[in-house]
Every structure is written in structure tokens, then in C-alpha cells.
Amino acid sequence: xxxxxxxxxxxxxxxxxxxxxxxxxxxxxxxxxxxxxxxxxxxxxxxxxxxxxxxxxxxxxxxxxxxxxxxxxxxxxxxxxxxxxxxxxxxxxxxxxxxxxxxxxxxxxxxxxxxxxxxxxxxxxxxxxxxxxxxxxxxxxxxxxxxxxxxxxxxxxxxxxxxxxxxxxxxxxxxxxxxxxxxxxxxxxxxxxxxxxxxxxxxxxxxxxxxxxxxxxxxxxxxxxxxxxxxxxxxxxxxxxxxxxxxxxxxxxxxxx
Amino acid sequence: xxxxxxxxxxxxxxxxxxxxxxxxxxxxxxxxxxxxxxxxxxxxxxxxxxxxxxxxxxxxxxxxxxxxxxxxxxxxxxxxxxxxxxxxxxxxxxxxxxxxxxxxxxxxxxxxxxxxxxxxxxxxxxxxxxxxxxxxxxxxxxxxxxxxxxxxxxxxxxxxxxxxxxxxxxxxxxxxxxxxxxxxxxxxxxxxxxxxxxxxxxxxxxxxxxxxxxxxxxxxxxxxxxxxxxxxxxxxxxxxxxxxxxxxxxxxxxxxxxxxxxxxxxxxxxxxxxxxxxxxxxxxxxxxxxxxxxxxx
Numbered sequence: 001x002x003x004x005x006x007x008x009x010x011x012x013x014x015x016x017x018x019x020x021x022x023x024x025x026x027x028x029x030x031x032x033x034x035x036x037x038x039x040x041x042x043x044x045x046x047x048x049x050x051x052x053x054x055x056x057x058x059x060x061x062x063x064x065x066x067x068x069x070x071x072x073x074x075x076x077x078x079x080x081x082x083x084x085x086x087x088x089x090x091x092x093x094x095x096x097x098x099x100x101x102x103x104x105x106x107x108x109x110x111x112x113x114x115x116x117x118x119x120x121x122x123x124x125x126x127x128x129x130x131x132x133x134x135x136x137x138x139x140x141x142x143x144x145x146x147x148x149x150x151x152x153x154x155x156x157x158x159x160x161x162x163x164x165x166x167x168x169x170x171x172x173x174x175x176x177x178x179x180x181x182x183x184x185x186x187x188x189x190x191x192x193x194x195x196x197x198x199x200x201x202x203x204x205x206x207x208x209x210x211x212x213x214x215x216x217x218x219x220x221x222x223x224x225x226x227x228x229x230x231x232x233x234x235x236x237x238x239x240x241x242x243x244x245x246x247x248x249x250x251x252x253x254x255x256x257x
Numbered sequence: 258x259x260x261x262x263x264x265x266x267x268x269x270x271x272x273x274x275x276x277x278x279x280x281x282x283x284x285x286x287x288x289x290x291x292x293x294x295x296x297x298x299x300x301x302x303x304x305x306x307x308x309x310x311x312x313x314x315x316x317x318x319x320x321x322x323x324x325x326x327x328x329x330x331x332x333x334x335x336x337x338x339x340x341x342x343x344x345x346x347x348x349x350x351x352x353x354x355x356x357x358x359x360x361x362x363x364x365x366x367x368x369x370x371x372x373x374x375x376x377x378x379x380x381x382x383x384x385x386x387x388x389x390x391x392x393x394x395x396x397x398x399x400x401x402x403x404x405x406x407x408x409x410x411x412x413x414x415x416x417x418x419x420x421x422x423x424x425x426x427x428x429x430x431x432x433x434x435x436x437x438x439x440x441x442x443x444x445x446x447x448x449x450x451x452x453x454x455x456x457x458x459x460x461x462x463x464x465x466x467x468x469x470x471x472x473x474x475x476x477x478x479x480x481x482x483x484x485x486x487x488x489x490x491x492x493x494x495x496x497x498x499x500x501x502x503x504x505x506x507x508x509x510x511x512x513x514x515x516x517x518x519x520x521x522x523x524x525x526x527x528x529x530x531x532x533x534x535x536x537x538x539x540x541x542x543x544x545x546x547x548x549x550x551x552x553x554x
Binding site for chain 2: 029190
């Protein structure tokens, strides 16, 4: 290993682990870099998860963020992706406690961040299905808009999210035992929409997002909600601009989008 | 005296809608000011964006940057490439930067004389390099790789540092001069960082300027810093949270005298003030370069 690489390894270990570094003139000043590392990480995480910060309080959020930094340090020169494992981290930490909903709220906030910066795409037209041979419907596959995300929760996470926005009224009591939200997070023109979807719609979208055919998605939807109506749901998905590509079954060879 | 000025490198950019203003100082573009910039169109020469803040693939950020780019010249300033690291260069990061360069046609693309990661673990900070022959060869190779990948010259900025490595054998100005000479990169001289490091390490800031090759400096930065007490001694920290201090303005006068009216940028990243206060700092830099012009003429 080169001397430069060995030095960089020692330096980084000293920053993350609070070890001394014998290679420098004023070892005490390593604290400035330690402080930059920690404060930069806490600040970036707080920007991405303002609702979690509000729920746990600023001081406890700092402690959580520092534990999270050690378990899941940044893996990129861009700080935006650091929040990817945060919901999992909170899940492991708060499962089977009265704070089990933190993980789902974090998943919602992560989805929000992702949707904000996801690629632009042209949704398929409302009448696109009219051009498809009805015999092919069952084998159709769709791609969901890149700026759409699905978050399933047993908790009322939309109400929790709304009650912890900067402009929310303070005395909002939330019943954690209320029905859970199956949330579609969707980027509109310049803002983000949160839709609580019926169980059938959500199951269908989850299946389509995973690459299932429309026929398979219909089965998933019907097992979630026996009254699911595919026609109504498809029109809703199309009018939301959720579907961006339509793949015809291989036999028809041609893609329409 | 010949002035190594923006006109030479202005030729690198495709179009400059505010041609004359490109000689005026610019300010760092921060998200809190996006809408105000578009609505009020402040009288500043140009904007500089932190590259990583605009890596978004879609949504409002690229759209806003595009609209600002239609009005002002733009530069891209990276803080995350970890160019001095001994890890392989992050090709995903470089590809995102290349895409942003394609879309925003910046006048300059810059990064730092620093590293921020090793073993895949990122500090997302600008860590100092030891100034050894080995580190110099490494930086020359890395800057070449980046320039080859991007197909253009980049600028490398000196950083503020709070400690020095016992193994260093070169002075920072020697290291930078050799890096520019060998790799062909330009230099982004951060006058505040020169000052902060000079105080922290006890060297003479004007000696530093004297040893930086004139033609290499293509851009200058100005920013505020703050003082912290570590142990028995005070140390200056590059916090970008306030106005440029008088001592740094004085050093800027010396820098303009040596390097000419190089495109200059005001950076302010924490406790970000109102846009007109930032513009006022930029105008203060303009007055210094104008005085220099008169003297040079």
C-alpha cells in the first residue's frame, strides 16, 4: 500500500473512531475535521428527514444521526443518498416499541427526497389503451413514472407527516391505531403529492412497478380487495400521469408508448 | 503588463449573454435564492453552483438552473469528487458531472486540492493532502484522468487547512504550481483560504501569492471565516458564514495586483444573507479590480 493511502486510512480511522493521529503537527485540531464530518452529516440527514427530527426532537435526532453515521457512513461525494438506509436503521432500532411507526415515516420522507430529484418522463396518453388489442391486455406491462414511489404502512403516516409540517396546527392528536396508509408519492409540476390509495390500487401498482403483467397485477389487486375494478383503476393511474411506458407482449413485437 | 483575464478562457464557453458583466464579480448560487435571482435579476457578473447540488435527474432543480443559465454566465464548483483520494475515481460521480456540464455549459469547472474519502467511506469534507512528491504525482495523474474524462480543463482550488503533515516536503504553493504545470489544470485561488492557512500555519500569505504562477490563476474566491479556540491557541476555520474580513480584502488587492482582474466569486454558505448583501460584497470586489485597471492603464 502506498504511503499516501496508508496516511489517508489512518486519517479517516482517526476521524470516525476518535483515535489520535501521530502524523500531524497539531493533533488537537483534528477535532475541527471531526466536527465538520459530524455536523455536516447531521445537517444533511435533518434536511432529508425533517418530520423524524420533529418527532424525536433536535437533541435526540443528533444522537440518532451520530449512531447512524457510524453504522452507515456516506458512500458518495454527494450527501443526498445518505438517507437510503435510514428507514431500515430506525426499523431495527424501534421495532416492537411504541415508536415502530418512525421507520415508515422515514420511508415516506426518503421516497419524498427521491421523487423530488427523479428523472422527468412523458406519461402515456389517456387513450393509449384504445389502440391495444383487448386480447393483449392481460400481458401488457407498464413502467411507472420515475418520480413516483410507493410506501406501505400499517400506520396513518400521511396524517403524521401532515401534522409535523412547519405550518401544521400544534394540537393535532393522531390515533396511531387508525387505519394505515398505502401511499403513492408523486411529483406534480413543482410540488409533491401524497395519495392514500385503496388497497387494490396499491397492490396493482406495486405489482406493475415490480414488472408484473397487467393480468398478474389484477390478481394481486383482487386478493387485496375483492371489489377492485381494473378499468376505474387504470383510468385513475393514467389521469395521474403514473404510467410512462407501455410494453406489448413479445408476440406483438411492437412497443407503443 | 499582460492580464491573464477571463477573455482568454471566456472562449471556452459557448455563449455569454451578459458579456460585459462577466468581468464583474459573481456570487455562489444557493437554493434559498433561486426564485429571487430569477425574479429580481441582481446586478452581479455571474453565478457559481455547487455541482453536486444539481445532480438531480429531473424536477425543478435542473429547470431552475437552466433558466438562471439563460441570464447569467455560470461556473460549476465541485465539492465531492475526492480527487486527491487513493480510491479509484468515482465514475458515477464523473458521469453525473459530465451530464451537468453538457446541460449547463459552464465557463469554468473546478474542484479542490483535497480528498474526502478512502476505502469507500466519505467524510464529505475537504481534507488536506500531505505535500510530498508521491502525493503530487498522484494528484497530477488524477487531474489528468478527470480532464480526459470531461474533455476539458478544470481548475483546482487551494483549501483552508487546520493542520500540516509531518511528512510534507513541499510548500503548498510549490505543490500547486507543479500541479498546474504538469497536469495543465488552471488554479482557482481562494484568497480567504490562503489567509486562513497562513494564520493557522504561520506562513506569509503574500509570499504564497508571489510563488503562484501568474498565468495559472483563472478564478478567485472570497469568503468569510471564523475563529475557534482549540487547546491554548486560536485557529481560523473556513466557515463561509459571514462577510469577507478586512485582512482578506487587503490580500485580495495584492492578488489582483499580481493576477489581474480574474473572475472573482463571493461564497457564503451558512447564515446565508439577503441577496442584495451578497451583491454588495461582489460590488466591493469590482471596485478593487476597477482601481487595479486604472493603475494598470
